[in-house]
Amino acid sequence: MPQSGYKQFCPVAMAAEVLCTRWTMVLLRELIAGSTRFNDLRRGVPKMSPTLLSQRLKELEGAGIVERKAAREGNGVLEYRLTAAGRDLRPVVEGFGFWGQKWVESQPSLNNLDPSLLMWDMRRNLNPSPLPKRRTVIQFQYPELPASKRDWWLVVEPDGDVDLCWSHPGFEVDLYVTTDLRTMTAIWMGLTTVAKERERIDLDGNNGIARTMQTWLGLSPFAAERKRVG
Amino acid sequence: MPQSGYKQFCPVAMAAEVLCTRWTMVLLRELIAGSTRFNDLRRGVPKMSPTLLSQRLKELEGAGIVERKAAREGNGVLEYRLTAAGRDLRPVVEGFGFWGQKWVESQPSLNNLDPSLLMWDMRRNLNPSPLPKRRTVIQFQYPELPASKRDWWLVVEPDGDVDLCWSHPGFEVDLYVTTDLRTMTAIWMGLTTVAKERERIDLDGNNGIARTMQTWLGLSPFAAERKRVG
DNA sequence: CAGTATCCTATCCGATACTG
């Protein structure tokens, strides 16, 4: 932010000085969602350059929002964790999200799709409880995309852990979901539903899993907020 | 914001795109506080250039947050009013304010004082009810400041309206408050109280008004949030 | 009073390549 700092004693300005730099709110969303490792953060904020990510993390550390420390397991790998001040930003970030969901036109941002980011978010919010109590594999296929971004696998372990793979994990696939990225994104954002888009989605495989898709498919944390504009 | 736009479908990013440009949150605070005219907004955001203020107002209009229309009285004077989407930002802006009050060190921003801004905010939040039911005039004096910024008058009308003057309004002064700007600002922000700073404040005039200063002096909307850092 | 026009520069940031 050019000539940074507002030089104002108002608390709103003081907060904005820290929070309203480019990418910062989006990065915070990713931290709040639970990512702690540098490359996990990158996946959640893929358009941010590593240089800037590194710089922002330092700024957030300086502002007392994030602390970096070595992960307890792992060979000196660093983790970024929110401090109390950072956790206190959750309602602020959620405020942004719900307001954005309610009032910002979504058509333009539906032109900026990213399968990697979508699948990464889906992985996080997936709800394993309606699924069988064994390992379940779901393959997503976006035929319109180039080969390297076309196929994705969500592997749901019996303990509820979900892994995202971009090459075949080797296990048998329980359900193939074939659709276009825009439809899948719109469903995930809560702008529409599996049922409404039924004709744009091809489900092939285990019938029970197919039928309950809307329930195991976790949606965006902001999906519940009803859109008020186009 | 350089290369603007996050090109992400996440609602947090969508909101941040609109809200996290320079000065925008601070401007919104002023709109939410009730200013509607261009020059009133300027007083609330004095460090913002008129060019940028004008530009931001247009952007906010484009985003559906503000609408501009001719004031009903007055000769075609424009007013800026929040739309429903804009009013819905109140909790978001307040979230910033409370978080900032709680977690951002205030010492640095207490080096960026501005008597004009402080008095402007005091004018807005003053609570007339403990004052006499007649016109009451309170003169603030900051001896350390240059003459042009030293003296300020708050004129409280019987109906509760408060005017701010920077030259003597002509009416008899009921109370002279003489202190330094830093002390007065810290009190207004809720970081300290009139009683605690009693020795730094000189009160001269009507005793009853002097004694109740802490009550008629309206504080910052965020004063109630307790600071958690230095 | 309520803004515009113009100019210019600081700086933010994106891209890419590279390292322990």
Added chain:
DNA sequence: CAGTATCGGATAGGATACTG
């Protein structure tokens, strides 16, 4: 894997003066 180094360009926005 987890970042750092370097570079250049775009652009945001500060300053100032001006107008209806």
